[in-house]
Amino acid sequence: MAPTNYSRFIKFLQEELSISGASLSIALRHSKQDPGPLPMILWQYGLVTLEQLDRIYDWLEQA
Numbered sequence: 001m002a003p004t005n006y007s008r009f010i011k012f013l014q015e016e017l018s019i020s021g022a023s024l025s026i027a028l029r030h031s032k033q034d035p036g037p038l039p040m041i042l043w044q045y046g047l048v049t050l051e052q053l054d055r056i057y058d059w060l061e062q063a
Contacts, residue, residue, distance in 0.1 A: 005063050023047045
């Protein structure tokens with residue numbers, strides 16, 4: 001993901017889905033240890049619901 005899209009993605013997660021900075025930090029830390037798509041890591045650690053995960057993938061398709 002390009003840096004500008006990445007910034008927009010993080011902004012979407014925080015503003016539209018109300019995911020805290022602390023939750024994002026946890027997910028990013030785990031993604032370095034166990035590489036995988038950030039949306040799946042957020043879901044695996046219970047930081048987003050299935051409905052939010054669906055919204056994330058919809059956003060990513062449109063980005």
